[in-house]
Amino acid sequence: MADSLTPALLELLRLNEEEFAGRAGEIFRTVINLETRFTLKGVESADQSLLQSRFNEELVCVEAPFVKGLPGSVVFLLEKSFTAWVVDYMIMGDGDVEFMPEEHLDGIVEAVNQLMGNELTELTGKIGLSLRNEVRPARLVTPAELAATYAGHLLVELEVLIDGRESVHLWKLLSPDLAAKLAGMLGNVDTADDGDDGFGLAPDHSIDRPAAKAPQAAAAAPQGSPPPAAPAPPRDVRQAQFTEFGPQGPASRGPLEEKFNDRGLGRVLDLRLPVVIELGRTHMLIKDIVELSPGSVIELNKLVGEPVDLFVNGKRFAQGEVVVIDENFGVRVTELVPLEQRLRQAGEA
Numbered sequence: 001m002a003d004s005l006t007p008a009l010l011e012l013l014r015l016n017e018e019e020f021a022g023r024a025g026e027i028f029r030t031v032i033n034l035e036t037r038f039t040l041k042g043v044e045s046a047d048q049s050l051l052q053s054r055f056n057e058e059l060v061c062v063e064a065p066f067v068k069g070l071p072g073s074v075v076f077l078l079e080k081s082f083t084a085w086v087v088d089y090m091i092m093g094d095g096d097v098e099f100m101p102e103e104h105l106d107g108i109v110e111a112v113n114q115l116m117g118n119e120l121t122e123l124t125g126k127i128g129l130s131l132r133n134e135v136r137p138a139r140l141v142t143p144a145e146l147a148a149t150y151a152g153h154l155l156v157e158l159e160v161l162i163d164g165r166e167s168v169h170l171w172k173l174l175s176p177d178l179a180a181k182l183a184g185m186l187g188n189v190d191t192a193d194d195g196d197d198g199f200g201l202a203p204d205h206s207i208d209r210p211a212a213k214a215p216q217a218a219a220a221a222p223q224g225s226p227p228p229a230a231p232a233p234p235r236d237v238r239q240a241q242f243t244e245f246g247p248q249g250p251a252s253r254g255p256l257e258e259k260f261n262d263r264g265l266g267r268v269l270d271l272r273l274p275v276v277i278e279l280g281r282t283h284m285l286i287k288d289i290v291e292l293s294p295g296s297v298i299e300l301n302k303l304v305g306e307p308v309d310l311f312v313n314g315k316r317f318a319q320g321e322v323v324v325i326d327e328n329f330g331v332r333v334t335e336l337v338p339l340e341q342r343l344r345q346a347g348e349a
Helices: 007-032 048-054 080-090 101-127 143-150 176-187 255-262 339-348
Strands: 036-046 059-068 073-078 139-141 153-162 168-174 275-278 308-312 315-325 328-336
Touching (some): 007 101, 007 153, 036 048, 048 143, 080 101, 080 153, 153 176, 168 176
Antiparallel strands (some): 059 073, 059 139, 073 168, 315 328
16 A cells, blocks of 8 residues: 555655656657746645545546556546647647547557656666556546546646646655555765765675774773784885777767767767658658558648758757668758757667
């Protein structure tokens, strides 16, 4: 049961959910292209009576059980109107739609996928475990089913404010085993000051360390005590010698490589990176996608003759025009992203 958590462990989970709320706003802003703010309203153990009193209408439920790294699952509960807004914004609508289960239940899973993907990345960095979960299809859940199924979970309440809309609520439920395990691991994250040398390794207590002097220790020793042990021989301590890698001669370098080397990135210039040419984009309903067949035409958001975008490792690098080389398509680069911006993107990758 989540109510078995101590106040200290509950506070660790609350702080973690507060950080999640801050990141969730940025994720939703990217997903729906509107300013969005998440605010943590509370974290509490949810017994059956609390769930019965808190929820009195049907909600959209998306479960995300862990399949690697942690036990249990995370459950998202969303109001039906909020679900309709989000999915409609995702397909470039204005959000003024009524909730339709056949369309909006499938669409909201993508938004939850984005939230959980970011959360797993953050948790992996915090607790040092490789994590993976499975976001299941969305479904509708009644108040009675909710209270019977999720009693004992940890309830996280979040207020969501989308630009131009009234505030709504979103809830997260952490299963009892997940809440207990995660709280314990978060409590052991910062161990640099207690049994940690600061590099994620336990200190080697076999190494001799200078001890504090005990004044008059010899005089205070009782008669008949064994003589003190002979001091350990001094250790041979020398300056470490590091081998230099690669040629050191004044090789000729272009301006971009010169800047990369100045930033310490020169040694990775021969790595392979994916290069993607994007002709255009579009948004489609799932029902339209499944109806595609040979001969179907998909209209993109680019006009004929507009430059195409060139992405290197997911970063926009240049623009160009499509050309034909013998029997192959190609792209002639017509404009590069400014040099400083490319360098900044490369440094942030």
